[in-house]
Amino acid sequence: MPETKRLYYTDCYLREFEAQIVAAEQAERGFRVILDQTAFYPESGGQPSDRGTLAGLRVLDVTEEGVAVIHWLDGKPEQGRVKGLLDWTRRFDHMQQHTGQHVLSAAFERTGHYRTVSFHLGAEVSSIDLDSDRLAERQLEEAEDLANRVVFEDRPVRISFRTAEEASRLELRKPTEREGDVRLVEVEGFDLSACGGTHVSHTGAIGIIAVRRFERMKGLTRVEFLCGRRALLAARRDHRLLTESARLFSGAAADLPALINKQSEELRSQTxxxxxxxxxxxxxxxxxxxxxxxxxxxxxxxxxxxxxxxxxxxxxxxxxxxxxxxxxxxxxxxxxxxxxxxxxxxxxxxxxxxxxxxxxxxxxxxxxxxxxxxxxxxxxxxxxxxxxxxxxxxxx
Ligand SMILES: [Zn+2]
Structure with missing residues (x-):
């Protein structure tokens, strides 16, 4: 499999690029294309793949096969050099959620020594699993507060490469088993992890990190969170719901629990x-x-x-x-x-x-x-x- 140079490794903000087609063939899922270099992120490490166009054709999926990145297109591309364009709204959203995850995971380690054992970046919400089922609301808020302080401080997020040997001597939050060069992602003075994903350049671009829900499972706590624009949309949705509910109760949103309680009591006594x-x-x-x-x-x-x-x-x-x-x-x-x-x-x-x-x-x-x-x-x-x-x- 020919190796694809991953342009997003060094520049996560690259949304347009040119590349040479090195292999292209018809397959069941679409047209399989391998380039000499790409800015498209293939699904891995909990982060979904990018979308966009390549040679004017729709990119349906991007996957990884060893050192090669496979672009799945909805048609046959022309030979030679092609232009790639990323769906930037989707990619930037992923960068916000993913960098937010680094900061939130580090915040849980700092506030309560809770380690993140897995990460999932979903289409709607993202979640991390922490290695304890003893977290309460207070621990969640503490970590959420610290994480957002780091967002507001707008700390630089830096990418660097080390040999596996060098990396093993560093204090990584998330160690790696990779051989050869290791890509490190550092949130200045706060977190250092080995990661191949895409991240924003400063924590301020995460916008906000909002913990939404948590669920205790055997030995674990799953914490759902939203970053950036997703958090804004959720806040807007919540506000609409509360306003509409308050209107139905002819009261103020803040009085809703009391109003609902009162009406339930009335209903019970009427029944x-x-x-x-x-x-x-x-x-x-x-x-x-x-x-x-x-x-x-x-x-x-x-x-x-x-x-x-x-x-x-x-x-x-x-x-x-x-x-x-x-x-x-x-x-x-x-x-x-x-x-x-x-x-x-x-x-x-x-x-x-x-x-x-x-x-x-x-x-x-x-x-x-x-x-x-x-x-x-x-x-x-x-x-x-x-x-x-x-x-x-x-x-x-
Ligand atoms: Zn990462």
Whole structure:
């Protein structure tokens, strides 16, 4: 594999370059192109690859194969010298997140001796895994504060090359197992790491480092963070959400937790009241239904379909009816799906559980219960009347 000279190693701000094509071939994922030199960053070390154009063709992906950088294009390039153009918005965003990660990782080491064991630069958020699951909010804020102080101080970020032997004698936050020349990235007076990624030239260009979320895992803490423009967009989004929520509560954003709490309390007490009212209503309704029903064979059968408009709880109604002596209640509750509640006065002669089972076997749905009370559901609203008639016949 021919070696590609990586221009971003020495100049991370290079966004336009010329190069010679040394190999090009059609492959499954697109056209594979190797250049003598490139400013395109191939995915590695937790940082995603660059995008842009090469010879006017779209760069779909950039990968690494040993010492070669592979550019995957959406078409066949012309022979010879070509021009490469980077998608700078994407690349600069990666530089902000990546340099932010160096600073944040170093800040965790300085404030609490937490070591970063892995780094992921995502399309939305980035994260580092720290080697402890004992971090609390306070440790996160301490590291976040220190990291941002380093951002505000606008310290230079320098790239240098050393032999592996020289590098092994330096105090690197992140040691390397690479052989040959080692690329070092130094945040002046704060951090020294071996890294092949792309970084901003001064910490000020990171903009801000905002820790967003953390999650404790076995032996680790995953810390999600946003740098630069991503942090700005998140702050804007958060602000919009809070403003919109505050408007819905007709209050100020700062009062939202109290307002939400108050409304939840109100809702709970309203629900309690409504349940009580519907029970009371069921009792009145039951009395009236029992009084109006005709007695046959020494008992009264009350057959009723309840809809949402009746404001009465169907189950409570069945219980309230069965609280009277010598009655059977066959109550259907309209809705999708519809429900059935069968009840009889305590110790009555029928088996409501069995009657309900036979009814749903005939009309669809499922359910069951005991001798004096049974319930079922999953019926079509249209089959309620049929179900009640069938059940009534089963009473004998
Ligand atoms: Zn780096």
């Amino acid at each position: 309690r009241l409504r349940v009580k009212q519907s029970e009371k209503l069921a009792e009145f309704e039951a009395l009236e239904l029992v009084r109006g029903a005709t007695e046959r064979n020494g008992r009264k059968v009350i057959r009723q379909v309840v809809t949402a408009d009746d404001l009465v709880d169907a189950k409570a109604l069945a219980h309230a009816i069965a609280a009277q002596p010598g009655v059977v209640a066959l109550i259907g509750e309209a809705g999708s799906p519809a429900k059935l509640y069968f009840a009889q006065s305590a110790g009555g002669p029928c088996d409501m559980g069995s009657i309900l089972k036979q009814t749903v076997a005939k009309t669809g749905g499922k359910g069951g219960g005991a001798r004096d009370f049974a319930q079922g559901g999953g019926l079509e609203s249209g089959s309620l009347e049929e179900a009640l008639s069938f059940a009534e016949r089963l009473l004998g």
